[in-house]
Amino acid sequence: MLNIRDKGAAIWEKWNRPQRVTFALVLIFFVALLPYAGEFPLTSFLNTPITSYQATLVYPVAMFVLMALGLNIVVGKSGLLDLGYVAFFAIGAYTMGILGTTTGLNTWEILPIGIGLAMLSGLILGLPALRLRGDYLAIVTLGFGEIVRIIALNLKQTGGPNGVVGIPNPPAIFGQKFSLDDHAAYFWVIFLMIMLVIWMVRRFTVRRPGRAWEAIRQDEDVAALMGVNLLVYKLWSFSIGAAIGGAAGVIYASKVMFIAPDMFTFNVSVLILACVVFGGMGNMWGVILGASILAYLPERIRFISNSRQLVFGMVLLVIMNVRPDGLLPRKKREKIKQKEAK
Amino acid sequence: MRLEIKDLHVHYGKIEAIKGISVVVNEGEIVTLIGANGAGKTTTLKTISGLRKVSSGAIIFDGQDISNVAAHERVDLGISQAPEGRGIFPGMTVLENLEMGKFHRKNRKAEMDEDLDKVYTLFPRLKERVSQAGGTLSGGEQQMLAIGRALMSRPKVLLLDEPSMGLAPQMIANIFRIITEINKQGVTILLVEQNAQQALQRAHRAYILETGNVVKEAKASDLLNDPAVREAYLGTGAHS
Ligand SMILES: Nc1ncnc2c1ncn2[C@@H]1O[C@H](COP(=O)(O)OP(=O)(O)OP(=O)(O)O)[C@@H](O)[C@H]1O
Ligand SMILES: [Mg+2]
Numbered sequence: 235m236l237n238i239r240d241k242g243a244a245i246w247e248k249w250n251r252p253q254r255v256t257f258a259l260v261l262i263f264f265v266a267l268l269p270y271a272g273e274f275p276l277t278s279f280l281n282t283p284i285t286s287y288q289a290t291l292v293y294p295v296a297m298f299v300l301m302a303l304g305l306n307i308v309v310g311k312s313g314l315l316d317l318g319y320v321a322f323f324a325i326g327a328y329t330m331g332i333l334g335t336t337t338g339l340n341t342w343e344i345l346p347i348g349i350g351l352a353m354l355s356g357l358i359l360g361l362p363a364l365r366l367r368g369d370y371l372a373i374v375t376l377g378f379g380e381i382v383r384i385i386a387l388n389l390k391q392t393g394g395p396n397g398v399v400g401i402p403n404p405p406a407i408f409g410q411k412f413s414l415d416d417h418a419a420y421f422w423v424i425f426l427m428i429m430l431v432i433w434m435v436r437r438f439t440v441r442r443p444g445r446a447w448e449a450i451r452q453d454e455d456v457a458a459l460m461g462v463n464l465l466v467y468k469l470w471s472f473s474i475g476a477a478i479g480g481a482a483g484v485i486y487a488s489k490v491m492f493i494a495p496d497m498f499t500f501n502v503s504v505l506i507l508a509c510v511v512f513g514g515m516g517n518m519w520g521v522i523l524g525a526s527i528l529a530y531l532p533e534r535i536r537f538i539s540n541s542r543q544l545v546f547g548m549v550l551l552v553i554m555n556v557r558p559d560g561l562l563p564r565k566k567r568e569k570i571k572q573k574e575a576k
Numbered sequence: 577m578r579l580e581i582k583d584l585h586v587h588y589g590k591i592e593a594i595k596g597i598s599v600v601v602n603e604g605e606i607v608t609l610i611g612a613n614g615a616g617k618t619t620t621l622k623t624i625s626g627l628r629k630v631s632s633g634a635i636i637f638d639g640q641d642i643s644n645v646a647a648h649e650r651v652d653l654g655i656s657q658a659p660e661g662r663g664i665f666p667g668m669t670v671l672e673n674l675e676m677g678k679f680h681r682k683n684r685k686a687e688m689d690e691d692l693d694k695v696y697t698l699f700p701r702l703k704e705r706v707s708q709a710g711g712t713l714s715g716g717e718q719q720m721l722a723i724g725r726a727l728m729s730r731p732k733v734l735l736l737d738e739p740s741m742g743l744a745p746q747m748i749a750n751i752f753r754i755i756t757e758i759n760k761q762g763v764t765i766l767l768v769e770q771n772a773q774q775a776l777q778r779a780h781r782a783y784i785l786e787t788g789n790v791v792k793e794a795k796a797s798d799l800l801n802d803p804a805v806r807e808a809y810l811g812t813g814a815h816s
Contacts, residue, residue, distance in 0.1 A: 442679075449676055452665045455627050459659060461651035461680025461729065565667075 239517065239562045265425060269418035282533045288417035292489065294529035296424040297482055302509035302525035303431045303518060304478025309507065310516035310564075311435075311444070312471040313451030314364070315372040318379025319506050321359075322352040322476040324498035326483020328386060331398035331493050341404035341412075341488040345481065352480020356473035364468040367454075379503050387495040397494030404488050412488075420489050427485075428522075431478055435518060447471055451516075512550060514560030523561055577603040577638060577654070577732045577764055579624070584633035586616075586623050593619045595788035596633065601733060601766050606759050608767045608775040608796065610809055611785035617768040618660050620785070621735045624766070625657040626650045637733075651680045654732030658722040658739065660768075666711025670702055673710050673721055677728025687730075695724040698754055716747040723754070733764040740771045752778050772809040776800045784809070 246254065271277040272287040281287045301323060308316045329348035333339050339347075363374040386392040393399070404412040404423075412419050438444040446467040449457035458464055487493050505528070513524020553561070579601040586594035594616045601607045609617050622628040624635055626647030634641045637653060645653070656677075665673050674692060678684040696703040699720040705713065710721060719739055726734055739755065740748040752774045759765050769775035776782055776796045784792040784805065792799070799805045 445672075445676065445679065448668065449665060449679070452667055453663060456659055456663045456665065457676075458627060458647040459625055459651065459657050459663075460676045460725075461648045463646070463648045 239514070239520065239565075242519070243565075262429070266422060269421050280534075285533060286417070288421070290530065290533045292417050292420045292424065293486065294533075295526055296421055296428065297486060298506065298509055298529040299522050299525040300424055300428050300431065300482045301479055301506045302513070302521050303428065303435070304475045304482070305506050306510050306516065306518065306521045307435060307438075307447075307478075308471055308475035309510055310521065311439075311451065312447040312468060314468060314471065315368065316375045316472070316475065317372045317500075317503055317507070318375035318377070318382075319475070319479055320498050320500070320502040321375075321379040321382040322356060322479030323483040323486070323502065324382050324386060325352045325355055326480035327487035327493045327498070328392055328398070328483075329480070330484040330487035331393075331401050332391060334401045334488065335398060340402065341484065342407060344488075345484050348484035349477045349480045352476045352483070353473045356476030357469060360469045360472040361465075364465060364472060376500070376503075379498075379500060383495050383498050386498070393494075395495060397492060397497075398487075399492050401487050401491045401493065403491065414489075414491065420485065423485060424482075427478075427481060432518060434474075443467060443470055508550065512553065512560055514563040516564035517560070517562050520560050520562030520564070527561075578636075579655075579733055579764070579766070580634075580636040581620070581624070582634045582636065584620070584623065584635065585631040586619055586628055587631045588619075592631075593788055594623070597783075597785070597788070597790045599766075599783055599790065601764060603764055604759075604762070605781060606755070606765045606767060606779040608769055608779035608782045609785055610769055610772045610775055610782060613770075614787070615785040616788045617785055618737055621657060621660075621737050621766070621768055625655055625735060648680065651729050654730075655735065656726040656729045656731030656733070657735040658719075658726040658737065660737035661741070662715070662718040662722045664710040664713075664718050664721050664725065666709065668710055669707050670710060670713070670721055671706040673725050674702075674728055677725035680729060691728050691730065695727055698727075698757065699724050715742050716744070716751070719743065719751060720754075723751075723758075727758065727763070731763060733766060734758065735766050735768075737768045738770060739767070740769065740774065748774060772805075773800075 249257070269288050269291055272281045282290045301319065305316065305319045308314050308319075326348040329351050330341065330344050333344045333347065334341065359375070359378050363371055363378075366374065387395055403414060406412065410419050410422070438447075446457065446462045449460060449462055450464060450467060454464060506525075509525035509528050510521050511524075512528055513522065514520025557563070581597060581599040583596050583598055584594055585592060585596055597616075597620065599607070599609070599620070609620060611617050619628060623630060626642075626645065626649075630643040633643075635643050637655065642650060642653065665676060668676065671692075674695060675684075675688070678688060678691065681687065701717055702720055702724055705717065710718065713721060723734075723736065723739060726736075736755065739751050743751065748771060755765060755767065756778050767775055767779060776799055779796040782794060782796045782799050783790050784799070792805070794802070800810075
């Protein structure tokens with residue numbers, strides 16, 4: 235099958251700096267215009283039948299891309315299986331919900347608090363859990379995801395099963411207003427966050443943390459022999475992932491104005507993980523593509539709405555058989571390793 | 577530099593793999609640890625490099641008990657291991673693997689080129705293959721890479737776990753020649769081997785390990801001529 239990843243990388247390698255910058259700017263320009271794609275005849279096929287296209291673009295599409303990029307740092311880059319990623323999304327959302335309705339703080343002020351709390355909970359969970367190996371980590375994180383949801387369900391401060399209502403929208407920033415129907419504005423905020431994450435991960439990849447994560451993913455023991463402090467770098471990976479999940483949660487709560495525990499089920503963790511695996515673990519562009527497709531397609535082809543989950547599962551199954559490493563897998567040399575391991 | 581293992585016990589769960597061994601490695605020596613499969617050689621090396629916990633006993637390095645020092649900090653002290661079965665990073669290139677060997681050093685940029693040169697001088701084959709993925713190297717090349725990478729951290733003592741495993745006879749001779757060469761450059765070596773013949777020829781002193789116990793300790797040349805050792809480990813009886 236056509237190897238888009240290598241082709242793309244080869245073209246990118248050939249370009250000089252101005253060419254790369256131009257390409258990036260053009261790409262950013264077109265993505266920023268995505269909310270209006272539904273209005274042009276040429277791209278109007280993107281319109282979704284039931285929910286508004288613009289709303290779909292914000293949630294789930296952009297939101298899933300953001301979270302999948304965050305989870306990719308943990309699962310794809312560092313090889314730590316986190317099955318409770320929804321917990322950090324929930325912590326961000328409830329931080330926004332509670333502080334937004336009980337204090338005078340606005341979304342932009344709560345955003346760093348939500349990120350901080352998500353990171354902190356990532357550290358508190360990670361400190362004991364990251365000492366465990368593979369399967370245990372998966373189980374512990376899965377449990378954590380459920381615990382956060384159950385706490386939200388039972389606490390008075392979180393509104394129990396009724397959740398939190400009347401969460402304020404963000405105040406205007408740089409002249410851009412945010413109201414419930416201003417989907418494009420939210421899209422741009424999330425798009426900005428996505429770009430920030432891409433930039434950050436690209437930096438990390440070539441620097442110490444990225445190398446440490448790569449080493450840990452390939453062989454933990456050998457990484458330790460190289461002088462990699464396993465716990466410290468795993469904690470970094472885990473809490474950066476958590477921070478991104480938290481940021482997504484804050485924006486989400488502030489947009490939908492209402493949150494309840496049943497929005498933060500294990501299903502969400504699985505869906506985000508599916509985005510990562512489906513797109514190509516460890517390769518950001520693959521993850522972005524995977525998340526976009528998995529989030530968007532079910533909204534677009536709702537005419538099969540009753541059997542949506544079934545069709546969806548079957549498509550995933552077929553694709554994972556044809557391309558077991560995802561749509562756009564990480565660098566090809568990894569494949570050799572997998573073959574040898576068998 | 578002096579590495580001393582005192583009455584070391586190591587467990588895997590309830591099973592005692594190392595049952596109270598004492599080993600000394602002096603500065604500048606090649607010391608070899610030989611023994612059959614499952615004798616506890618790898619376990620001993622892993623415990624020295626910190627991948628396994630000490631149950632009781634002590635590991636003394638440069639006069640300091642390092643039993644409770646974390647594995648990643650022991651590299652800073654000057655202990656470097658080329659793990660059993662090569663243990664390279666298969667998805668990293670040769671160069672990236674070598675660079676990982678210097679991960680613990682903060683000012684690694686300055687020393688990098690110098691040390692890469694040293695490794696390439698010992699293993700010219702690696703230089704030809706800098707951008708090849710580690711996992712696609714031949715077995716012998718992987719072994720060279722594992723040793724080269726261990727040298728990148730500028731170790732005082734180098735722990736080698738069966739560097740000759742799975743190699744053709746010619747390659748084995750080559751690897752052992754290079755081990756002697758590294759030792760002459762001032763690196764102390766603790767060498768674990770099944771190939772007792774080669775190991776005993778290259779080493780100064782030797783320990784024989786049997787099911788977690790040291791059963792013999794002597795000058796390597798003496799063991800080469802010891803009829804019992806020849807029978808058990810060199811595959812040639814006293815009469816031959
Ligand atoms: N992870 C483990 N869990 C349980 N037992 C182990 C583990 N690793 C090793 N052992 C046991 O400890 C004993 C010593 O193993 P070790 O790997 O140190 O032997 P070795 O001398 O290196 O053997 P070989 O020459 O085959 O590499 C063996 O009985 C082995 O089965
Ligand atoms: Mg062994």
